[in-house]
Amino acid sequence: MSPSRGLPRLLNLTTTRRTYTTTTTPKTPIELLRLSPNRLHIYRSTSHNPFFNLSAEDYLLRHSPPTSTILFTYTNRPSIILGRNQNIWSEVNIPLLHSKEYEDVTLVRRRSGGGTVYHDLGNLCWSVIMPRKVFDRDFYANVVVRALHSLGVTTATINDRHDIILRQKGSGGKERDLKVSGSAYKIIRERSYHHATLLLDSKLSSIKSLLRSPLKEFITTKGVESVRSEVSNIGVDKELLVGKIEEEFLAANGWKGEEEESVSRVTLDEEETVRVRDYIREGMVELQSQKWIYSQTPEFTLSIPHSKPLPELPGLPGFQPVLPIHSKFTLLSTTSTLQNIQLSTSPDPSFSFVQSQESHIRLLNTRFEGPPIRQKLSEINSLPEDVKNDFGRWLEVAVGEWKGAEGKVDLWRNQDGGKTLRARAAERNERIGSRREVVGEEATE
Amino acid sequence: MASTLRLVSRALPRASAPLCRTTAAAPVRILGTPLGRRHLSVTAPRLEIIKRYTEDHEWISYDTESGVGTIGITNYAQEKLGEVVFIELPDIDSSVEADDSIGAVESVKSASDIMSPVSGTVIQVNDTLNEKPKLVNEDPEGENGWIVKVEVGEGEVERLQEELMDEEAYVRYTQE
Numbered sequence: 001m002s003p004s005r006g007l008p009r010l011l012n013l014t015t016t017r018r019t020y021t022t023t024t025t026p027k028t029p030i031e032l033l034r035l036s037p038n039r040l041h042i043y044r045s046t047s048h049n050p051f052f053n054l055s056a057e058d059y060l061l062r063h064s065p066p067t068s069t070i071l072f073t074y075t076n077r078p079s080i081i082l083g084r085n086q087n088i089w090s091e092v093n094i095p096l097l098h099s100k101e102y103e104d105v106t107l108v109r110r111r112s113g114g115g116t117v118y119h120d121l122g123n124l125c126w127s128v129i130m131p132r133k134v135f136d137r138d139f140y141a142n143v144v145v146r147a148l149h150s151l152g153v154t155t156a157t158i159n160d161r162h163d164i165i166l167r168q169k170g171s172g173g174k175e176r177d178l179k180v181s182g183s184a185y186k187i188i189r190e191r192s193y194h195h196a197t198l199l200l201d202s203k204l205s206s207i208k209s210l211l212r213s214p215l216k217e218f219i220t221t222k223g224v225e226s227v228r229s230e231v232s233n234i235g236v237d238k239e240l241l242v243g244k245i246e247e248e249f250l251a252a253n254g255w256k257g258e259e260e261e262s263v264s265r266v267t268l269d270e271e272e273t274v275r276v277r278d279y280i281r282e283g284m285v286e287l288q289s290q291k292w293i294y295s296q297t298p299e300f301t302l303s304i305p306h307s308k309p310l311p312e313l314p315g316l317p318g319f320q321p322v323l324p325i326h327s328k329f330t331l332l333s334t335t336s337t338l339q340n341i342q343l344s345t346s347p348d349p350s351f352s353f354v355q356s357q358e359s360h361i362r363l364l365n366t367r368f369e370g371p372p373i374r375q376k377l378s379e380i381n382s383l384p385e386d387v388k389n390d391f392g393r394w395l396e397v398a399v400g401e402w403k404g405a406e407g408k409v410d411l412w413r414n415q416d417g418g419k420t421l422r423a424r425a426a427e428r429n430e431r432i433g434s435r436r437e438v439v440g441e442e443a444t445e
Numbered sequence: 446m447a448s449t450l451r452l453v454s455r456a457l458p459r460a461s462a463p464l465c466r467t468t469a470a471a472p473v474r475i476l477g478t479p480l481g482r483r484h485l486s487v488t489a490p491r492l493e494i495i496k497r498y499t500e501d502h503e504w505i506s507y508d509t510e511s512g513v514g515t516i517g518i519t520n521y522a523q524e525k526l527g528e529v530v531f532i533e534l535p536d537i538d539s540s541v542e543a544d545d546s547i548g549a550v551e552s553v554k555s556a557s558d559i560m561s562p563v564s565g566t567v568i569q570v571n572d573t574l575n576e577k578p579k580l581v582n583e584d585p586e587g588e589n590g591w592i593v594k595v596e597v598g599e600g601e602v603e604r605l606q607e608e609l610m611d612e613e614a615y616v617r618y619t620q621e
Contacts, residue, residue, distance in 0.1 A: 084556045085531045114554035185555030189501050222575050224531050224551055298531065
């Protein structure tokens with residue numbers, strides 16, 4: 001155990017009870033978390049900002065006492081939350097997301113694994129942070145199922161994908177499963193979390209339309225693909241359910257009551273928490289960077305077949321270009337940058353080779369982003385004008401612009417121009433000198 | 446059109462064949478390990494493989510001849526994690542510190558960090574895992590399921606031997 005452990009005890013012996021008067025402001029609960037002696041913690045967030053809630057969750061994962069267990073509940077404003085290793089363009093209907101109707105929907109990539117989900121104010125996120133040794137994919141899903149049962153939702157159960165479903169008896173004794181909660185997990189050294197959605201009163205039509213990509217059929221990805229499920233709302237009151245989940249959480253952890261064991265109950269306010277915890281603020285900056293949202297996309301290939309009308313896109317009604325016969329259209333992208341390009345239309349092998357080579361040279365290292373791809377396409381001299389124009393126009397909309405925080409996020413300087421936690425940590429690790437240079441280049445690219 | 450052809454043909458020797466990725470010829474680097482690095486440790490005789498385990502369930506097998514440590518996750522870890530669907534690999538030539546994350550394993554909706562047991566430079570990553578992440582389940586500690594090879598930094602071998610667990614200790618640790 002740590003050598004400093006004996007010190008407080010020693011001080012207790014030598015100092016009798018004294019009352020201190022202090023002029024500093026009292027510490028907020030999140031500042032005291034690391035040293036909290038409590039085993040059980042219940043956190044609620046009043047913020048609807050997905051970047052804040054995910055970063056606060058990450059803070060709880062990494063900075064809570066190693067043996068503590070924390071229940072954290074929050075609700076996000078309308079947003080699409082991708083799994084860590086997923087492809088944006090095959091999971092999300094980007095043209096629809098960028099349309100006027102959905103302009104209030106935020107695109108987010110989380111740090112945990114799994115598939116893409118949709119959040120809005122009718123959705124409750126619950127998360128349990130626990131020691132890695134007791135990590136189990138179903139334990140806390142069962143806790144939530146018990147909370148649902150106690151509110152009369154008796155059809156709630158867990159399927160083999162660790163999701164909570166409502167099992168409905170249809171006509172003729174046929175069972176029908178409707179997914180109401182999707183789970184994902186994150187495991188680090190000693191700690192882990194299980195977090196999940198819970199559809200109470202969400203806009204289900206948004207899930208159906210936003211999570212259906214027009215590019216999906218053309219993309220082959222090495223990343224993780226979502227498993228599509230039929231969804232449903234549960235329709236219980238959120239406040240009531242949060243209370244029940246907290247009760248069941250305490251019961252599942254063998255809590256006997258406040259007189260025997262005290263539980264930390266904390267309500268997180270975004271502004272205050274971000275002010276006192278740099279880690280959370282910097283986590284939010286990183287989550288909003290294009291490097292995380294877009295470039296984290298694993299290697300993939302976009303391959304468009306010839307002689308087949310392309311799907312109609314929101315924003316381009318009735319526009320369905322067809323690639324001429326003999327055409328080849330393949331883009332290979334790693335970290336969302338084009339690495340191999342093969343575009344040709346000619347039936348003549350030697351000229352199609354020339355087209356392929358020219359397109360490769362022109363598009364190499366272009367970002368996988370609508371406008372730059374259209375621009376570079378138009379510069380390919382060996383491709384016919386109409387193909388360039390039509391495909392450029394279609395691709396520009398289908399792939400879309402990169403949104404979120406602007407391209408350059410400096411992970412080394414905070415808003416006041418001081419060093420970030422990351423920069424300070426790197427300085428402490430100066431043992432290998434080249435390290436700073438390597439990572440430093442990344443930050444300014 | 447003629448100008449296009451000229452432009453293309455001028456660029457031809459440089460352009461790689463489409464859809465054919467080059468893989469780094471990393472083993473060459475191993476031969477290039479500075480001589481001094483090869484006989485680092487007094488306690489480690491030459492031509493020996495030292496295998497150690499971390500509390501985060503990674504293994505490292507250090508080759509005293511080449512100064513290269515091969516890192517992967519243990520059989521115990523892969524059993525706990527379930528079917529691996531994706532591995533995030535680090536960049537070749539990146540420097541890592543002991544306890545830094547050098548990648549992540551995704552399995553059954555969970556993302557788990559892979560921590561480097563040593564400081565050093567990444568000289569090779571197991572590209573095959575891009576195509577077949579399940580190799581980590583099938584052969585986690587063998588020739589197919591390793592994740593990265595690291596040129597181990599100075600002084601790290603001693604630390605490795607002193608601080609990390611040997612097989613016996615690791616087995617005891619997992620049974621606790």
